[in-house]
Amino acid sequence: xxxxxxxxxxxxxxxxxxxxxxxxxxxxxxxxxxxxxxxxxxxxxxxxxxxxxxxxxxxxxxxxxxxxxxxxxxxxxxxxxxxxxxxxxxxxxxxxxxxxxxxxxxxxxxxxxxxxxxxxxxxxxxxxxxxxxxxxxxxxxxxxxxxxxxxxxxxxxxxxxxxxxxxxxxxxxxxxxxxxxxxxxxxxxxxxxxxxxxxxxxxxxxxxxxxxxxxxxxxxxxxxxxxxxxxxxxxxxxxxxxxxxxxxxxxxxxxxxxxxxxxxxxxxxxxxxxxxxxxx
Amino acid sequence: xxxxxxxxxxxxxxxxxxxxxxxxxxxxxxxxxxxxxxxxxxxxxxxxxxxxxxxxxxxxxxxxxxxxxxxxxxxxxxxxxxxxxxxxxxxxxxxxxxxxxxxxxxxxxxxxxxxxxxxxxxxxxxxxxxxxxxxxxxxxxxxxxxxxxxxxxxxxxxxxxxxxxxxxxxxxxxxxxxxxxxxxxxxxxxxxxxxxxxxxxxxxxxxxxxxxxxxxxxxxxxxxxxxxxxxxxxxxxxxxxxxxxxxxxxxxxxxxxxxxxxxxxxxxxxxxxxxxxxxx
Numbered sequence: 001x002x003x004x005x006x007x008x009x010x011x012x013x014x015x016x017x018x019x020x021x022x023x024x025x026x027x028x029x030x031x032x033x034x035x036x037x038x039x040x041x042x043x044x045x046x047x048x049x050x051x052x053x054x055x056x057x058x059x060x061x062x063x064x065x066x067x068x069x070x071x072x073x074x075x076x077x078x079x080x081x082x083x084x085x086x087x088x089x090x091x092x093x094x095x096x097x098x099x100x101x102x103x104x105x106x107x108x109x110x111x112x113x114x115x116x117x118x119x120x121x122x123x124x125x126x127x128x129x130x131x132x133x134x135x136x137x138x139x140x141x142x143x144x145x146x147x148x149x150x151x152x153x154x155x156x157x158x159x160x161x162x163x164x165x166x167x168x169x170x171x172x173x174x175x176x177x178x179x180x181x182x183x184x185x186x187x188x189x190x191x192x193x194x195x196x197x198x199x200x201x202x203x204x205x206x207x208x209x210x211x212x213x214x215x216x217x218x219x220x221x222x223x224x225x226x227x228x229x230x231x232x233x234x235x236x237x238x239x240x241x242x243x244x245x246x247x248x249x250x251x252x253x254x255x256x257x258x259x260x261x262x263x264x265x266x267x268x269x270x271x272x273x274x275x276x277x278x279x280x
Numbered sequence: 281x282x283x284x285x286x287x288x289x290x291x292x293x294x295x296x297x298x299x300x301x302x303x304x305x306x307x308x309x310x311x312x313x314x315x316x317x318x319x320x321x322x323x324x325x326x327x328x329x330x331x332x333x334x335x336x337x338x339x340x341x342x343x344x345x346x347x348x349x350x351x352x353x354x355x356x357x358x359x360x361x362x363x364x365x366x367x368x369x370x371x372x373x374x375x376x377x378x379x380x381x382x383x384x385x386x387x388x389x390x391x392x393x394x395x396x397x398x399x400x401x402x403x404x405x406x407x408x409x410x411x412x413x414x415x416x417x418x419x420x421x422x423x424x425x426x427x428x429x430x431x432x433x434x435x436x437x438x439x440x441x442x443x444x445x446x447x448x449x450x451x452x453x454x455x456x457x458x459x460x461x462x463x464x465x466x467x468x469x470x471x472x473x474x475x476x477x478x479x480x481x482x483x484x485x486x487x488x489x490x491x492x493x494x495x496x497x498x499x500x501x502x503x504x505x506x507x508x509x510x511x512x513x514x515x516x517x518x519x520x521x522x523x524x525x526x527x528x529x530x531x532x533x534x535x536x537x538x539x540x541x542x543x544x545x546x547x548x549x550x551x552x553x554x555x556x557x558x559x560x
Contacts (some may be wrong), residue, residue: 116489136486165486172487176380178474179487183495185531186470188550193523195553206416206445207452207459207559209396213558214464214494220554223547228538235534241532243473251465252521255514260507267503271470273475274500278493279486 002156003027005058007051007073008037011119012090013064014127017044023159029054038124055080060156062113063089067228071100078104086149092167092176093232094140108147111153112169114138114176115162122140122219126169137162140169177236179230185237187218188226282436283307285338285554287331287353291399292370293344294407295322300456303439309334318404335360340436342393343369347508351380366429368393372456374420374449374513387425391433392449394418394456395442400501419444420449457516461509462524466470467498468506 002024006013009030017026021043028045031035036048055061055077063070063077070091081087086238087110091097094112101110116136119126137157141150154164167175198204230237254263282304286293289310297306299321307323310316316328335341335357343353350371361367367390371377374392381390396416399406417437421430434444447455470492478484510517534543 082293116487118489136489138483138487149403163486165483167483171481173481174477175481175484175487178477178481179484179492180489182473183470183492186466186497187491188547189524189527189531190463190466191554191557192527192546192550193462193520195550196523196527197458197520201451201455201458203418203445203447203451204455204459206443207396207418207455208557209398209416209460211467211498212459212463214497215467216554217494218491220551223544223551226547226551227544230535230543231538231540234538238532238535240473240477241528241535243476244469245473245528247469247476248521248525251469252518255510255518258511258514260511263510264503265506266472267468267506270472270475271503271506274471274496277471277488 001025002059004060004062004156005029005049005054006045006062006064007054008034008063008065008069008078009044009124010064010127011122011124011131012115012117013062014039014042014044015129016062016064016090016115018042018127019132019160020157021046024156027054027057027184035124041146042124042127044124044127051076052080056082059085060153061085061087063087063091065255066225067091067093069261070097074100074110075104081105081109086099086152088139088149088153090115091232092180092229094138094172096232098104098140098142100170107143108148111149112140112172113144113153114140114172122216122222122225127232133161135162136165138165138172140167140172143170173233174236174239177233177240178243181233181237182240182252184218184221184226185230185241186244187216191216191219281305282339283337284340284436285309285329285334286325286342287334287357288343288345288349289315289324289404290344291402291404291411292395292397292407293342294319294324294404295409295411296342296344296370296395298322298407298409299328299412299440300437302399304436307334307337308438322404322407323396324404324407331356332360336362338362339365340433341365341367343367346505347371347373347512350361350377354380354390361385361389361535364536366390366432368419368429368433370395371512372460372509374418374452376512378420378422378449387423388428391426391429392420392452393433394420394452400497402505406469407426413441415442416445416514418445418452420452421446422448425480453513454516457513457520458523461513461517462520464498464506465510465521466524467496471496471499 007025026045039045098112138152141147285307306325319325346404379393419430
C-alpha cells in the first residue's frame with residue numbers, strides 16, 4: 001500500500017484512480033473543484049489536496065493533465081517531490097515531456113508513460129474502472145535510473161492486467177504517429193471531403209453506412225486535444241503523411257492507368273498486412 | 281405472393297433471399313452448385329434453376345452477382361424476361377450497369393438498385409436474415425417508366441423495413457465515391473503507411489489501439505471486390521481523392537506553420553460536421 005497522487009482528474013486520471021483505489025491510498029488534484037468532488041464521489045481518489053500537497057505526500061505522482069500542460073507541471077512539481085518518489089505521466093507524445101523531466105528532475109525520479117487507451121468522451125463523469133485492463137502501457141526509460149523508476153511504476157500498477165512496452169521517447173512518438181495520429185488526421189480528411197461535396201449531393205447523408213461511420217469515428221474527438229496531439233508530434237506526423245502521400249500517388253497512378261492486376265495486388269498486400277496485425 | 285429470382289447467391293443475394301422467403305416464391309441461380317444447395321438448406325431460395333429458367337419464371341429478377349459481371353448478365357437475361365417482369369440489381373456502382381440496362385432492356389423492364397449494407401465476409405454461409413433491416417436502399421429511376429419499375433420493386437420488398445432513396449445513377453456514383461470508396465481507399469493507405477514504417481519500429485504492433493483498428497477495418501475487405509469498386513467508379517473516386525488532397529495540403533501547411541488556432545478551427549469544423557451527420 002503506497003500513496004499515489006493523480007494530477008488532473010479527467011477521463012484518464014479518473015479511470016486510473018478508480019482502478020488503483022482498492023490497492024493504494026489515492027490523492028488527487030484538479031484545477032476544477034467540481035472534478036475533485038466527483039472524483040471523491042466516484043471513488044477515484046480518497047482525498048483531494050492542493051497541487052503542492054498532493055505532490056509532496058506521494059510515493060508516485062501521475063501527471064494526467066492535458067498534454068500541452070504537462071511540461072510546466074513537471075517543472076512545478078520538481079521542488080516538492082519527496083526523496084525516493086517517482087513522477088510519471090500519461091501524455092500521448094513523449095519527447096517534449098521527457099525532455100522537461102530530464103531538465104527539472106534528478107535521474108531516478110521520473111519515467112515517461114503512456115497508456116494506449118481512451119474514448120471519445122472526456123471528464124471524470126466518463127471514467128471507467130476497466131479502461132486500461134488488457135491494454136498496452138508504454139514506458140520510455142532511457143537510462144538505468146529511468147529503468148529503476150519504470151520498475152517502481154510497474155510494481156504499483158501490478159493489480160492492473162497490462163501489456164508493458166518499453167521504448168525510447170523518440171521511437172514512441174514516431175510509432176504513435178503511424179498508429180494514432182495519422183489515422184486521426186485521415187479520419188478528419190475523409191469526413192472533410194464529404195463536407196465539401198455535400199452541396200451538390202443531397203442524398204449524401206442517407207448513403208453513409210457503417211464503413212463511413214467507422215473510418216470517421218476519430219474525427220469526432222475533441223478538437224483541442226486533436227490539435228495538441230498533432231502539434232506535439234508535428235515532425236513525425238509530417239513523416240507519416242509523406243509516407244501516405246507516396247502510396248496515394250501510387251494508387252492514383254494505378255487508377256489513371258486502370259491497372260487492374262497491380263491495383264488488386266496492392267489491395268491484397270495491404271489486406272494481408274492488416275490480417276497479420278490483428279491475428280493473435 | 282410473387283416469384284422472385286436471385287442470380288448470384290452470395291452474402292447479398294443469400295441475405296435478401298432469406299428475408300423475402302416467407303413472403304414470395306424465391307428462385308435462385310449461382311455458378312456454384314454448392315452455393316445453390318446451401319441456399320436451399322438455409323431457406324434463402326425455394327428452388328434452384330438454370331439461369332435462363334430462373335429469369336424466365338420471375339416477376340422480379342435480382343442480379344446479385346459480382347459487380348463486374350452484372351452488365352453481361354443484363355444482356356444475357358434480356359431475351360428471357362417475361363412480359364411485365366422487372367429486372368434490378370444490387371451493384372454498388374450504377375452508371376455502367378444502368379447503361380447496359382438501357383441498351384438491352386425496354387423502358388419499364390428495369391431499374392438500378394443498391395442496398396447500403398454488407399459485411400467484410402462473403403458467401404451464402406455468411407448470409408444474415410436481418411442484413412438489410414433499417415438500412416438504406418437506393419434505386420436509380422431516371423424516367424417515368426423506370427419510376428414504375430421502382431414502384432414494383434418497393435412493393436415486393438415491402439416486408440423489409442428499409443429507407444428508400446431515389447437518385448440518378450451518376451449522382452449515386454459520385455455520392456458513394458465519398459461515402460464508401462474514398463473511405464475504403466484511405467483505410468488501405470492508413471494501414472499501408474504503417475506497413476512501410478514497421479522495419480524501424482519494432483513496437484508498432486503493440487501500439488495499435490482501437491482507433492487504428494477502426495480506421496483500417498475496411499482495408500481488410502476482399503481485394504478483388506475492392507479493385508472492382510474502385511475501377512467501376514474510377515472518375516468519381518479520383519474527384520473525391522482530389523478533394524481530400526486539397527484538405528491534406530491545407531493541414532500540412534497548418535502543421536508546417538504551427539498554426540494552432542487555424543488547425544483547431546479546421547478540426548472543430550470537421551468534428552461538428554460529423555456530429556450533424558450522425559445525429560438523429
